[in-house]
Structures are given as structure tokens and as C-alpha cells.
Amino acid sequence: MTRVLRVDLTKMRSLTEEMDPLTCERYIGGLGIGARILYDEVAPGISWDDTANHLIFSAGPMNGTIISGSGSFTIVTKGCLTGGATSSQANGYFGAFLRLSGFDAAVLTGAAEDWTYLYIHDGKAELRDARRLVGKDTRVTETLIKEELGGRERDLSVFCIGPAGENLAKFASVVGDGGHVAAHNGVGAVMGSKKLKAVVAARGTGVIEVKEPERLKALNQKMLAISKAETKEYEQGTSFLFAVHIHHGVIPVRNLTTNEFPDYRKLTGEYYRSHFDLTPHPCWRCPLKHCHEIKVTEGPYAGTVADEPEYESFASWGPLIGQEDPGAAIMLSDTVDRLGLDTNEAGWLMAMVMECYEKGILTDSDTDGLKMTWGNVEAAKAMLHKIAGREGLGDILAEGVMRASQKIGKGASELGVYVKKGQAPRSHDHRARWLEILDTATSDCGTIAVGPQRHQEPLSPRCVVETLLKKRVRTFVDSLVVCMFPSATMLNNRTDYLVEMLNLIKGWHYTENDALTTGLRIDNLLRAFNIRHGLTPDLEAPSSRYGSAQVDGPVKAGSVLQHWDSMLAEYYKGMGWDITTGKPLPETLKSLGLDDVAGDLWPESAPGGPSAGKGRDR
Ligand code: SF4
Missing domain, CATH: 3.60.9.10 (Aldehyde ferredoxin oxidoreductase, N-terminal domain)
Known part of the structure; x- marks a missing residue:
């Protein structure tokens, strides 16, 4: 129950x-x-x-x-x-x-x-x-x-x-x-x-009922073996990704003004895990060598003790703002966590402020004298405090990248990296991985919905749309609410053992097909919520900087914007949504058992008009 x-x-x-x-x-x-x-x-x-x-x-x-x-x-x-x-x-x-x-x-x-x-x-x-x-x-x-x-x-x-x-x-x-x-x-x-x-x-003293505990235990060991093989690299922390991403043009550098970042090595776990002090702090029942408390032991921020940042935090507080000292990145990541800010949005915001300052769009009188030049770590720290306290320019910046860039004016919104719904992406340069731009822009849960996926043609509009349509297991996993690493569901889209585990716990007879149908049902419910709360297709697009062409680096990816309208239409069509409004079609909703929602979105198609809300089959 x-x-x-x-x-x-x-x-x-x-x-x-x-x-x-x-x-x-x-x-x-x-x-x-x-x-x-x-x-x-x-x-x-x-x-x-x-x-x-x-x-x-x-x-x-x-x-x-x-x-x-x-x-x-x-x-x-x-x-x-x-x-x-x-x-x-x-x-x-x-x-x-x-x-x-x-x-x-x-x-x-x-x-x-x-x-x-x-x-x-x-x-x-x-x-x-x-x-x-x-x-x-x-x-x-x-x-x-x-x-x-x-x-x-x-x-x-x-x-x-x-x-x-x-x-x-x-x-x-x-x-x-x-x-x-x-x-x-x-x-x-x-x-x-x-x-x-x-x-x-x-912690509680309750007992979670499991129908078949011994079989669940055995299956968990099997899942861990798979995840350990998949997450081997994570033994060096997620920042091992710098060494991979440098070759694929997806490290976000200086607000996407360049893709050159030769000095990335100190930001990888291979370096800092062998130089700084680490103490493991694993989550519930997790044996993976992932989460640690870290103490910086060298450089200007020696002595800082913090949670070990994930790749996105290192990216935000390293290349994105134009600096490469790992101790400084750890200090800024810790500042963001202590103030209670999202490291992705904060990183893009700081990078935009620095570009604005370098270009004279923002001056000392706007920043209360803070020199917001590339790589100025102390100025970034001070500005984070202003944002959290909504002081001075921080009051505008606390609105997030899109709204802040519009309020700053003078062309700042041309520099902001965001999707037009209002949020910034994760701290990657998605311009070399269009799947994640499309995923971020069309996600109905406020962040990326599917995440990084292995696929062969990162800059092919057709391949991108097909991949996003196929790889929709994330919603099911997020409804089980298990970490993507031990469940091996970040890159691997298999659900067989998770479905079996669900059945061993609940005594259900779920199939993998049921899992995908459930995921789609929830995705469509979220989309219906967003449509009813004002979502329109023009908001599902990257800002001009986020969708721009890369100017240098290993890939020099072209702009996704020239393909955007057709990609969006193909995606809507593949999802069974109306291609002009993005609304799930009545037949799509009904096929997922969401007849009540079909009545809300398409009242003319419902025999009794829009449903009345609570009390119906949920
Ligand atoms: S559950 Fe996930 S986040 Fe927590 S230690 Fe394990 S791998 Fe890391």
C-alpha cells in the first residue's frame, strides 16, 4: 500500500x-x-x-x-x-x-x-x-x-x-x-x-515488504556486476569525462565563445584524486567508489573541505568561467551548494556575466566594483553571494540566465545560453551533441529527460530525433527512483532486471513493455500539464547562443537552428503529438489510458466534456 x-x-x-x-x-x-x-x-x-x-x-x-x-x-x-x-x-x-x-x-x-x-x-x-x-x-x-x-x-x-x-x-x-x-x-x-x-x-524502524527477498538480493548482485563494468571510469569520479569530452567538442568553455581548453587535466579525477584527500561517503547500500568528501591540499584554496563535485560542477566552475585550478572549482562548487543554488544555471549565468563585463555590457557600476573578468574566482564567489541574497545586480541575476539577460539588455540575451522555456541546460556544450539540445528543449520535467546516449551521428537531424524517440526509459527509472549509476541506466537502456526487481518486491507481473508504456504515460501526463500551464512550441527552442555554430575546437559543429523546426515537428509526430501545438493527440492519450487527460486537452473529443479533476481513475 x-x-x-x-x-x-x-x-x-x-x-x-x-x-x-x-x-x-x-x-x-x-x-x-x-x-x-x-x-x-x-x-x-x-x-x-x-x-x-x-x-x-x-x-x-x-x-x-x-x-x-x-x-x-x-x-x-x-x-x-x-x-x-x-x-x-x-x-x-x-x-x-x-x-x-x-x-x-x-x-x-x-x-x-x-x-x-x-x-x-x-x-x-x-x-x-x-x-x-x-x-x-x-x-x-x-x-x-x-x-x-x-x-x-x-x-x-x-x-x-x-x-x-x-x-x-x-x-x-x-x-x-x-x-x-x-x-x-x-x-x-x-x-x-x-x-x-x-x-x-x-532512519525509521519500519520494514519494507519484499515478496521474494532472496531472489532480490541475488538480482541486485547481478545488476551491480553490470553497473561496475559500465561505470568503471567513474572510479575516477565523473570528471573523467573531461578527457573524453575534449575530443568531442562538448566541454563548455567561456560561455561557448571557444572550444579550446588545453589545460583540463588537473580537473580530472586522475589528477585531483591522487593529489587531494578523499573520504568516501556512499549513499544507501551503494558499494560504488563514487561519492566522497574532498579536502583540497594545494593551491590558493588548500584546506577547503567539500563534497566532491560532479563533472557538471567542475565544468561550470572551470572552463565555463575560464579557469583551470581544481581547488578553485571545488571551492565555488561548495559555495553554490552551501547557498543552495543550481550549479548548472549558476555556471551559465556567471559565464554570461563575465562575457558581458569583458564586452562592456556590464561595468563596475553594475557589479558594485567586482571585476567580472574571465577566470576571476573571487569575483565569481562574491557575485554568487549577491545572487543568493538578491543584492544589487544579484537581484536581477537571481531570475536565471534567460530573464536576467533580457533585463540587462544591450544584447545580453544574444549571449545567454538557455532554452526559451526559461532554463539553462546542463553544463555541457551540446552544440556538438544535438540530441541533448533537443532533449533539453522538449523535456517536460524541467531538465534533460533522456540524458547522454550512445548514438553514432551526433549532428544528424534524423538520427537525433530517432534516438530521442527510442530511448525513453528514464521516466520509468525515475519513478522507481534509483540512482542511475548502480542501476546502470545512464547509458544502458535495458530495463529487464529493474522490471524483475519490481516484480520481486511487489509480486506484480510487470513486463518490459509495461515499463515503457508506464514511462510514456507519465511523459504524456507531464506534457499535458505543461500544455495546460502555457507551454507552446516556440518555447521549445534553444537561445541563439545555445544553438549557434562552434567557431573552433575538434568538431566545429554547425548550427542546429537551421534544422530546428523540422526536428521539432518530427519529434512531435513520433510522440503522437499535434505538430503545430505540441499537444498529445487524443488517440495517443487514450492508448495510454489517459482518457481523462484527453478530455481536458481536447474537450470537443470527450463525450461528457472536460473531466472534473479529483476522484477519477488516476
Ligand atoms: S547511489 Fe549513486 S550517487 Fe550515491 S554513491 Fe552510489 S553511485 Fe554515487
């Missing part, structure tokens, strides 16, 4: 409800359950900061079991950069602890009168005073809450916002478990709008 904790922050009350089994089977958990609740309960016209917006912390059926990396969870809400649906996943322990404390999801509505945090334990929810935590960074907040509630270090999972979320910076994140981040589309700002500083789950 799926148990949902409902918390009304306005009334400071909570209740528990059980979700009907049919809904659970059709939407699984995590992203799927969150998407269904969001669609049913957040009506068009409700803005991201409306008290009626929902903030959903959602786990899935695997969380808290012996499956490796099953401590993850996802936050589903109406996000503030795109104004559309968002799903942002974080690894760590929270997903396991939430379930062991008696709940599969926590749905937060309303807004507290003053700063509050939610403590979930023993099948109960407590709303506690968080006023003393205001202004504290995410690391300090986590420590103070653990001190207040007592117990051992790993008895609590704390996910919180920093100053950026409190001040409603539109790319504020939610950070917890010592450096895991739900980053995308301003989930931290939504949390801040509810005056909710943190959500805490106790």
Missing part, C-alpha cells in the same frame, strides 16, 4: 492517506506518482509561488530495500524557471528513510506563517520552529538540525534550502545528506515560498 503524507503548511496540519492500488501500478512511485498528483491537484493558472502549488517529496517501491542506490527520492512541483512541471532527483538516504518512517511520499501545500521545518518519523509528521535557521547555509542547517534532534550522524536525512531558497532565487536548489542536490527549475524557491527551511526523515 502506498502511504502519502499530506501536510498543509497554512493550517499546520497533516494527515495520511493511502493511494489506491491501480494508481500505484499505473504510476509506480517517484516521478510518476508525483506527476499524477500534480496534474490532478495543481490547476492551470496556479503560479509556482502560489500557496496552492504542491511540493512533493516522492520515493518509489525500491527505496529502502537492499537494492544499491535506493536511497534516492525526487521532488515534483510546478517549477519557477519554466513555469511547468519539474522532477528533480537527489541521491543519498532520504528516499529510504522516508519509507522506513512510514511514507512513500510527502505532499506539502500552503505556506507557513513563519519559518518551519518538517520532521517525519515513526509514521508521524511534526512541524517545528526553524526561525533560528534563517540565513544559515545548507551545511550549517543540516548540522544544526541534527544537533537539535539528536541521534547518530546517519540516523537522520536532512534536505534543506540555503539563503538562495529563502530569498526566492529562481534557480534555488534543495541540498542534503552532506552534498546531494535536487537542483532543477527552482525547487528550492518553491520550498522558500512555503517558508519551509527543511524536510527531515528519521
Whole structure:
């Protein structure tokens, strides 16, 4: 039985409800359950900061079991950069602890009168005073809450916002478990709008029912063997990608003004893991050598202790802003995490500010004297604090790349890297990998939907569209809510063992085909939500810089923009969506069992007109 904790922050009350089994089977958990609740309960016209917006912390059926990396969870809400649906996943322990404390999801509505945090334990929810935590960074907040509630270090999972979320910076994140981040589309700002500083789950003493535990254990070992083979390179951290990407033109350098970055080697794990001090901090049941705390031991930032950044953070705070010192990149990554900002959006923003400054679009009088030249690490750090506090230029920059570039004017929006829905991409130069531009622009969950995929022709419009249409297992995996590394689902699209694991846990008879149908059902539900909340095809396009041609580097990729309209139309057609509006066609929705949604999007096609919302088959 799926148990949902409902918390009304306005009334400071909570209740528990059980979700009907049919809904659970059709939407699984995590992203799927969150998407269904969001669609049913957040009506068009409700803005991201409306008290009626929902903030959903959602786990899935695997969380808290012996499956490796099953401590993850996802936050589903109406996000503030795109104004559309968002799903942002974080690894760590929270997903396991939430379930062991008696709940599969926590749905937060309303807004507290003053700063509050939610403590979930023993099948109960407590709303506690968080006023003393205001202004504290995410690391300090986590420590103070653990001190207040007592117990051992790993008895609590704390996910919180920093100053950026409190001040409603539109790319504020939610950070917890010592450096895991739900980053995308301003989930931290939504949390801040509810005056909710943190959500805490106790380790809990509950038991997760598994129908066939011994077979699950054996299958987990098999899955780990596959993932270890696939993720061998990750033994050097995800920043091993610099050594690969340098040959493919996908390292983002100086706001995409160049693709030359010869001094990348110190940013790879091969260098810094052998020079700096590392202490492992793995997630729930994960044996992979991936997450570490890192202490910088050389250079101007020696002594900095931080969560080891992922590739995207190293890219943001290295080549993207024009500097190559790994200690500086680690310090800036840590600053972003402590303030509670998304490292991707923040990196693109800082790079745009630096290009604007170098070109005279921004001057010292705009930056309060900060010299925003390429590679100025201390100026970048100071500007991050201004953004989190919405001080001076930081107030404009806190709106994210697209809106900030429009407000700065003087041609800045020609320099901004974003999709026209309102968010920046991940910190890669997708111009040499068009699949990820199309994926980012058309994603219905506020970030990339499919992610990097092996395919042979990165600059072929036909191949790009075909690959994106074929590789749609991510939504299913994000509804199970397991980490992509131990589940080997980042590059590998097989779902056979995950489906078998689901059946061993639930006693279901799911097939791989069911998994794909479920993924498509959820994708179409998210798309329907976004259409009803204002999504139009003109917003599904890269900005001129994001879609521009590369000027140098190993690939010198041409501009995707010349193919964009036809690629988008082909993609819509392949998805069974109307090619002029991007709306899922009635027959597409009905084939997925979404008749109610078809009635909402195409009222003329429904016998009884648009459906009435809650109470229908979900
Ligand atoms: S691979 Fe890394 S992020 Fe994923 S579960 Fe393991 S330690 Fe956590």
C-alpha cells in the first residue's frame, strides 16, 4: 500500500492517506506518482509561488530495500524557471528513510506563517520552529538540525534550502545528506515560498515488504556486476569525462565563445584524486567508489573541505568561467551548494556575466566594483553571494540566465545560453551533441529527460530525433527512483532486471513493455500539464547562443537552428503529438489510458466534456 503524507503548511496540519492500488501500478512511485498528483491537484493558472502549488517529496517501491542506490527520492512541483512541471532527483538516504518512517511520499501545500521545518518519523509528521535557521547555509542547517534532534550522524536525512531558497532565487536548489542536490527549475524557491527551511526523515524502524527477498538480493548482485563494468571510469569520479569530452567538442568553455581548453587535466579525477584527500561517503547500500568528501591540499584554496563535485560542477566552475585550478572549482562548487543554488544555471549565468563585463555590457557600476573578468574566482564567489541574497545586480541575476539577460539588455540575451522555456541546460556544450539540445528543449520535467546516449551521428537531424524517440526509459527509472549509476541506466537502456526487481518486491507481473508504456504515460501526463500551464512550441527552442555554430575546437559543429523546426515537428509526430501545438493527440492519450487527460486537452473529443479533476481513475 502506498502511504502519502499530506501536510498543509497554512493550517499546520497533516494527515495520511493511502493511494489506491491501480494508481500505484499505473504510476509506480517517484516521478510518476508525483506527476499524477500534480496534474490532478495543481490547476492551470496556479503560479509556482502560489500557496496552492504542491511540493512533493516522492520515493518509489525500491527505496529502502537492499537494492544499491535506493536511497534516492525526487521532488515534483510546478517549477519557477519554466513555469511547468519539474522532477528533480537527489541521491543519498532520504528516499529510504522516508519509507522506513512510514511514507512513500510527502505532499506539502500552503505556506507557513513563519519559518518551519518538517520532521517525519515513526509514521508521524511534526512541524517545528526553524526561525533560528534563517540565513544559515545548507551545511550549517543540516548540522544544526541534527544537533537539535539528536541521534547518530546517519540516523537522520536532512534536505534543506540555503539563503538562495529563502530569498526566492529562481534557480534555488534543495541540498542534503552532506552534498546531494535536487537542483532543477527552482525547487528550492518553491520550498522558500512555503517558508519551509527543511524536510527531515528519521532512519525509521519500519520494514519494507519484499515478496521474494532472496531472489532480490541475488538480482541486485547481478545488476551491480553490470553497473561496475559500465561505470568503471567513474572510479575516477565523473570528471573523467573531461578527457573524453575534449575530443568531442562538448566541454563548455567561456560561455561557448571557444572550444579550446588545453589545460583540463588537473580537473580530472586522475589528477585531483591522487593529489587531494578523499573520504568516501556512499549513499544507501551503494558499494560504488563514487561519492566522497574532498579536502583540497594545494593551491590558493588548500584546506577547503567539500563534497566532491560532479563533472557538471567542475565544468561550470572551470572552463565555463575560464579557469583551470581544481581547488578553485571545488571551492565555488561548495559555495553554490552551501547557498543552495543550481550549479548548472549558476555556471551559465556567471559565464554570461563575465562575457558581458569583458564586452562592456556590464561595468563596475553594475557589479558594485567586482571585476567580472574571465577566470576571476573571487569575483565569481562574491557575485554568487549577491545572487543568493538578491543584492544589487544579484537581484536581477537571481531570475536565471534567460530573464536576467533580457533585463540587462544591450544584447545580453544574444549571449545567454538557455532554452526559451526559461532554463539553462546542463553544463555541457551540446552544440556538438544535438540530441541533448533537443532533449533539453522538449523535456517536460524541467531538465534533460533522456540524458547522454550512445548514438553514432551526433549532428544528424534524423538520427537525433530517432534516438530521442527510442530511448525513453528514464521516466520509468525515475519513478522507481534509483540512482542511475548502480542501476546502470545512464547509458544502458535495458530495463529487464529493474522490471524483475519490481516484480520481486511487489509480486506484480510487470513486463518490459509495461515499463515503457508506464514511462510514456507519465511523459504524456507531464506534457499535458505543461500544455495546460502555457507551454507552446516556440518555447521549445534553444537561445541563439545555445544553438549557434562552434567557431573552433575538434568538431566545429554547425548550427542546429537551421534544422530546428523540422526536428521539432518530427519529434512531435513520433510522440503522437499535434505538430503545430505540441499537444498529445487524443488517440495517443487514450492508448495510454489517459482518457481523462484527453478530455481536458481536447474537450470537443470527450463525450461528457472536460473531466472534473479529483476522484477519477488516476
Ligand atoms: S553511485 Fe554515487 S550517487 Fe549513486 S547511489 Fe552510489 S554513491 Fe550515491
